[in-house]
Amino acid sequence: MDGSLAERVDYQALVLPYARSPDQDAPRPVRHPVVIVGAGPVGLAAAIDLAQQGIRVVLLDDDDRLSTGSRAICFAKRTLEIFDRLGCGGRMVEKGITWNRGKVFFREDPVYSFDLLPEAGHRRPAFVNLQQYYVEGFLLERAQALPLIDLRWKNRVTGLQSREDGVLLEVETPEGGYRLQADWLVAADGSRSAVRKILGLESKGQTFRDRFLIADVRMDAPFPAERWFWFDPPFHPNQSVLLHQQPDGIWRIDFQLGWDADPVAERQPERVIPRVQALLGPEVRFELEWVSVYTFSCLRMDRFCHGRVLFAGDSAHGVSPFGARGANGGVQDAENLAWKLALVVEGRAPESLLDSYDAERVHAAEENILNSTRSTDFITPKNEASRAFRDAALGLARDCAFARRLVNSGRLSLPSTYRDSTLNTPDSDAFDGPMRPGAPAIDAPVLVRGEEGWFLSQIEHGGFTLLCFGETAPDALPGTGGIPLRPLLVVSAGTAPREAVGLPVIKDADGLLAQRYDARPGTTYLLRPDQHVAARWRRCEPALVHSALARATGQG
């Protein structure tokens, strides 16, 4: 679908019709390999990823609408790269507001600014801002194009029996209930997860004693596409304010209100409008688009895998919004889970491979919660001493470089490196740089058959990639034991690859790929389907590749 047509869709108003499934008339509960609960960003991403890998998916949602209100608005580079692999990254970036820069103000003065993507040679920016309903709408349209996805709206899970080899679900619809069997259930049903409640499981952590007002306003305003954050500004004394641009002339303004604020009174337009006007100045005209008052918590489940039920996204963990780590973390859960679940469903990998989903994504959730908690502690001091340190850091920041680095208005979402994952093969050769086993692959510009392209687009095929730097192909390619493995040869600019090489070849146009991967002729990387590094060597030894591949698929 082209952009101009897409712009006319009002995704917030879209009603997604309930339709009767033949499963509802089946004499016995129909069995499906994978059922996903929740058609939000996480459930949709997981469904698309699985379908792209040839797995049939039933996707249940208790509602018949996409997200109401803008909600998650910041989508990080890594998430955009995942959306690229899912076939809808371009639409997200085209519609979204691209930004890399943030500014922090203390009272009247700018104290600190940061550039989140200071180097060139990446396809995707550090962030785009895009209302959650667009993200869900674009994912939905992609999902609707995949015949392996069976989307069922107004299908609410009301009961669940966990069994050794699957799950029996009770589902309520406008036409009554039916039962459904799933070999595997993915619970992507959000922070108030019905699946989690039915199973009697908990997500635990802390709630911050503070309230925030989100006001989305529509206006023509001269602010740049940057993230602006004020501590104690004259127009909203003693509290913080965040201003951020969204598509369609909408701006997100987030006002800290304090714990004692009345959440009902504060969402009334007569309270909200003067706050916005104080920020914008008396001459700016605007309309309120969406208003919400909220408190937030950082919490997670102890484990994300419970037998055949796998939790992903907000059902498994929650963070405060500062840092944009909620939806981004959730989509990254989906991507981590999808390839593993696909291999398990196809019988190519043991069920124990899913233990690595739990380990890797619990680690990522801990990282996100740590960063989110630190930001929230800075923004919402818990006691007088922490307020004094915060004001001290802000006061020193203008003149002292070290203090600028202490100012924390949100440490923005970065993908996790699965440092200690059992799927990694530890380095046996010496390497520099960040591309250690467990790290997400970094992008770089490349030439593909003479055309300009991007490295990450070359490894979007859903299987493992054996990336070989050098002028010639390795002598022999390793056997893969049913695991999809695609070799890819990287030659340096200026070399004419030999026609007879017999492998897909990309050219390292600016030498950035070799630089970012600390590669020399012979350097070989094994990359997972989710584009994380599984192993790397200075020489391609088929036997080593073979055992690294086994290890990365839970067979090592």
Place this chain on the structure above:
Amino acid sequence: MLNTELNIAAPDDFYEALVALHRDLTPEQNQLVNARLILLLANHIGDATVLRQAMARSREGINPVGQDATLRATA
């Protein structure tokens, strides 16, 4: 390693200056000045081990009787 032996050449001069730093300030201003001083000194020291040892030493023997503003969350 945190040095708790005397390391200041003129200790009485230092102590007098430290107290003078807070002259005529409200408790809130005192706290802000102390916070700035701690941040400046901590950055100057830099060594994470020393900083953690100093933090632990300063908290020794103090049993918390206050209450931070967070609540336990369960969902």
